[in-house]
Amino acid sequence: MPASEKSLIRRIRQLSGKPGVARIPLGIGDDAAILRVPPGHEVLVTTDLSLENVHFRRDWHPPESVGHRCLARGFSDIAAMGGQPIAAFLSLALPATLPQKWVDGFLRGLLALADQHGVVLAGGDTAQSPGLGSSANILADIVVVGSAPRGEALRRSGATSGDSIYVTGKLGASALALEALFAKPKTRLDPKKYPGHFYPQPRLAVGRYLRDRGIASSMIDLSDGLSTDLHHCCCERRVSAEVAAERIPRAEGATLEHALHGGEDYELLFTAPGNRKIPRRIAGVAVTRIGKIKSGPTRVLLLEGLRSQELAPGGWEHFRNPRRSP
Amino acid sequence: MPASEKSLIRRIRQLSGKPGVARIPLGIGDDAAILRVPPGHEVLVTTDLSLENVHFRRDWHPPESVGHRCLARGFSDIAAMGGQPIAAFLSLALPATLPQKWVDGFLRGLLALADQHGVVLAGGDTAQSPGLGSSANILADIVVVGSAPRGEALRRSGATSGDSIYVTGKLGASALALEALFAKPKTRLDPKKYPGHFYPQPRLAVGRYLRDRGIASSMIDLSDGLSTDLHHCCCERRVSAEVAAERIPRAEGATLEHALHGGEDYELLFTAPGNRKIPRRIAGVAVTRIGKIKSGPTRVLLLEGLRSQELAPGGWEHFRNPRRSP
Numbered sequence: 001m002p003a004s005e006k007s008l009i010r011r012i013r014q015l016s017g018k019p020g021v022a023r024i025p026l027g028i029g030d031d032a033a034i035l036r037v038p039p040g041h042e043v044l045v046t047t048d049l050s051l052e053n054v055h056f057r058r059d060w061h062p063p064e065s066v067g068h069r070c071l072a073r074g075f076s077d078i079a080a081m082g083g084q085p086i087a088a089f090l091s092l093a094l095p096a097t098l099p100q101k102w103v104d105g106f107l108r109g110l111l112a113l114a115d116q117h118g119v120v121l122a123g124g125d126t127a128q129s130p131g132l133g134s135s136a137n138i139l140a141d142i143v144v145v146g147s148a149p150r151g152e153a154l155r156r157s158g159a160t161s162g163d164s165i166y167v168t169g170k171l172g173a174s175a176l177a178l179e180a181l182f183a184k185p186k187t188r189l190d191p192k193k194y195p196g197h198f199y200p201q202p203r204l205a206v207g208r209y210l211r212d213r214g215i216a217s218s219m220i221d222l223s224d225g226l227s228t229d230l231h232h233c234c235c236e237r238r239v240s241a242e243v244a245a246e247r248i249p250r251a252e253g254a255t256l257e258h259a260l261h262g263g264e265d266y267e268l269l270f271t272a273p274g275n276r277k278i279p280r281r282i283a284g285v286a287v288t289r290i291g292k293i294k295s296g297p298t299r300v301l302l303l304e305g306l307r308s309q310e311l312a313p314g315g316w317e318h319f320r321n322p323r324r325s326p
Numbered sequence: 327m328p329a330s331e332k333s334l335i336r337r338i339r340q341l342s343g344k345p346g347v348a349r350i351p352l353g354i355g356d357d358a359a360i361l362r363v364p365p366g367h368e369v370l371v372t373t374d375l376s377l378e379n380v381h382f383r384r385d386w387h388p389p390e391s392v393g394h395r396c397l398a399r400g401f402s403d404i405a406a407m408g409g410q411p412i413a414a415f416l417s418l419a420l421p422a423t424l425p426q427k428w429v430d431g432f433l434r435g436l437l438a439l440a441d442q443h444g445v446v447l448a449g450g451d452t453a454q455s456p457g458l459g460s461s462a463n464i465l466a467d468i469v470v471v472g473s474a475p476r477g478e479a480l481r482r483s484g485a486t487s488g489d490s491i492y493v494t495g496k497l498g499a500s501a502l503a504l505e506a507l508f509a510k511p512k513t514r515l516d517p518k519k520y521p522g523h524f525y526p527q528p529r530l531a532v533g534r535y536l537r538d539r540g541i542a543s544s545m546i547d548l549s550d551g552l553s554t555d556l557h558h559c560c561c562e563r564r565v566s567a568e569v570a571a572e573r574i575p576r577a578e579g580a581t582l583e584h585a586l587h588g589g590e591d592y593e594l595l596f597t598a599p600g601n602r603k604i605p606r607r608i609a610g611v612a613v614t615r616i617g618k619i620k621s622g623p624t625r626v627l628l629l630e631g632l633r634s635q636e637l638a639p640g641g642w643e644h645f646r647n648p649r650r651s652p
Contacts, residue, residue: 025368030482031406031547032372032472042351043369045471046358049417051453080357089373091417091467125467127377141417141451141467145371146358156356221357 023086024122033122035086041147046077052137060181063105064112065191065198066140071110073223074144075117075202076266080221081153082211083146085204088114090124091141098138106140117204119144154211154270157236158218163271163293165241166278168203168285170196171226172254175262196251200266205283207268215278219270225263227300231313233271234298243291243311245304260302260311349412350448359448361413367473372403378463386507389431390438391517391524392466397436399549400470401443401528402592406547407479408537409472411530413448414440417467420454424464432466443530445470480537480596483562484544489597489619491567492604494529494611496522497552498580501588522577526592531609533594541604545596551589553626557639559597560624569617569637571630586628586637 026034037043050070052058061069071088078085090110094103114121159165173196180189191198203221210216218236220229226248230241250259271293272278278287291303300311352360363369376396378384387395397414404411416436420429440447485491499522506515517524529547536542544562546555552574556567576585597619598604604613617629626637 031403032370034479035369037369043361043363044358047415047417047451047469049419049451049453051419054453077357091373091375093375093377093465125373125375127375127380139419139465143373143469153360
C-alpha cells in the first residue's frame with residue numbers, strides 16, 4: 001500500500017509526542033508549533049537534508065537506520081553547540097509508490113532516537129506526487145530546535161594557540177562500513193556488526209558536560225571527517241593544528257585513512273586550554289587528546305613518527321566521491 | 327553553469343543577513359544557528375515543503391515567484407499565530423543540471439520577501455546528486471522560526487458559538503490564475519496581472535494586530551481554501567459555521583468556487599466574539615465579516631439567498647487534483 005499524505009500525517013501524529021508537555025504547549029496540527037525555551041536560554045536551530053542515493057541507499061540501509069541517522073545528524077549539531085534538544089520537525093518527500101512499511105520503519109527508527117533523548121516530534125510537512133514514479137528519490141529534511149544558556153553555546157571559532165585538541169569515542173567506523181558496502185554492493189551488511197555506521201550515537205551528554213563546565217574553547221561534530229572538520233575550526237581563527245597519527249582512536253578494523261577522512265562518525269571534536277585537566281571519560285564516552293593548536297597559518301599537520309604532512313581540507317576524494325554519489 | 331553545492335552555500339551566505347544582529351548572534355556556517363527570543367515570548371516553528379510539479383512548475387512560475395511563494399507559506403503560518411518571524415532556514419535539493427541562474431532568481435525572490443519583513447536567512451542545507459538527471463525535481467523546505475508573547479499565540483481551536491467569522495483581503499486570485507494556466511498550459515501568464523498567485527502577501531501585520539489587541543478567538547491562514555480551512559477550525563471545537571455566499575470578498579474575475587475552494591490565497595480567516603467591534607481595514611488590508619459560528623455538529627453551511635448547502639471539507643476535487651499534480 002502506498003503511503004498517502006494524509007495517512008502519513010496521521011501516523012506521525014499518533015506516533016509522535018503529545019502536545020501539552022512542559023516545553024511544547026502545541027505540537028502537530030496547527031499552523032505552527034509552540035515551544036518554550038528555559039528562561040535565560042538562546043534558541044539553537046539546525047536543519048539537515050537526507051537524500052536517497054546521496055546519504056543512504058534503500059538496498060543498503062534498513063528504513064529504521066535511515067530514520068535514526070536522519071535525526072542523529074540534527075542531534076549531533078545540537079551536541080556540538082553544547083545544547084539541549086527540545087523538539088524535532090520532519091519534512092518528507094516520498095515517491096508515490098513507496099510502501100507504507102518503509103515509512104513506518106523510518107518513523108520507528110527516528111522516534112526511537114527522539115525518545116531516547118526525551119525529544120518530541122512536534123511538526124513537519126509531507127509532499128508526494130503521483131507524477132513521480134518508483135525511480136524518484138526519498139528526501140527527508142530534519143529540523144532540530146534546542147537551547148543553551150545565553151552566550152554559552154560552543155562555536156567552531158574559539159580555538160587559540162596552546163589549546164589541546166580532543167575527540168570523543170573512536171573514529172572510522174562509518175567509513176569502514178561504507179567501504180565494505182562499495183566493495184560488495186549486492187551484499188547486505190548486518191547493522192549490528194556496524195553500529196557506528198547504521199546507528200551512530202550523537203554525543204549530547206558529552207556536549208552539555210563540556211559547555212556546562214566551561215571546558216571547551218571550540219567544538220564541532222565530526223560529520224565530514226576529522227581532516228575537514230578540524231580545518232573548519234582552524235579557518236575561523238587562522239590557527240594551525242598538529243595531530244599525532246598514533247593518538248587518533250580508531251574503531252576496530254578501521255585504518256588511519258578511515259579515521260582521518262571518513263566522516264559521518266558524529267563524534268565531537270573540541271579544543272580546551274592546554275593546562276586544563278580533562279576526564280578520560282565523559283558520560284561513559286572515551287575522550288582522547290590527539291594534538292594541539294599552534295599559531296597560524298591555517299593548516300592541519302599530521303605527525304607520523306618523524307614525518308609530518310599537511311592534510312588538505314575536504315579529505316581524500318576516494319572516500320568523499322563514492323559516499324556523496326553511490 | 328550548474329549550481330554546485332559549495333557555491334550555493336557561499337551564495338546564500340553572501341546574500342543572507344549577517345549574524346550579529348540583535349536577535350541572531352550566529353547565522354550560517356556553524357553547527358547550528360543561535361537565535362534570541364524576546365523575554366516572555368514563546369517560540370513558533372513552522373516547516374513547509376515546496377516540490378516542483380506539486381507546488382510549482384518551472385515553465386509556469388519564474389524562479390523569483392517560486393522563492394517568494396516558498397517563504398510566503400512559512401510567513402503565513404506565523405501570521406496565523408499572530409507571531410513575529412525572526413529567522414528563516416532553507417533546505418534545497420537540486421538536480422545537478424539546474425542552471426545557476428534559476429537558483430539565483432529563486433534566492434532573490436525569497437530574500438526580497440524576507441527583507442520586506444526584516445527577517446534573516448540564518449541557515450539551511452543543500453543536497454545535489456550527480457546521479458539525478460534533468461528530470462529530477464527541485465525541492466525546497468522552508469523553516470520559519472518566530473515568537474509570540476507566552477500563552478498569547480492564536481490557535482485554530484478557540485471558535486465558540488456566537489462568534490463572527492472574518493477574512494482578510496479578497497479570495498480566489500490564486501485559483502483563478504491556476505485555472506488560466508491549466509486551460510492553456512503552454513502560455514505564460516504575466517505575474518504582474520496575477521500578483522495574488524505569483525506574489526501573495528502574508529498578513530503578518532494583521533495577525534499581530536489581532537493577537538496584540540486580543541480580538542480573535544481563533545485564527546488560521548487560507549492555504550487549503552476557505553471551505554477546508556474553516557472546517558479545520560470547526561473540527562477542533564465541534565462547532566458549525568454558517569457563511570453567506572454574497573459576503574465572501576472575491577478577487578477580480580474570481581468565481582464563488584475559486585473563492586470557496588481554491589486555496590493558496592494566504593489571507594487570514596479568524597473568529598471574534600459577535601459583540602466585538604472590528605475595524606474594516608487593519609494594516610491597510612480589508613477585513614470582511616462573512617458569517618458566524620453556531621453550536622455543533624461540526625459542519626460548514628453556505629447560505630445563498632434562501633438555499634443552504636453543506637460544504638464538504640477538502641474543497642472541490644477539480645480544483646484540488648490539478649493543483650496537487652499538474
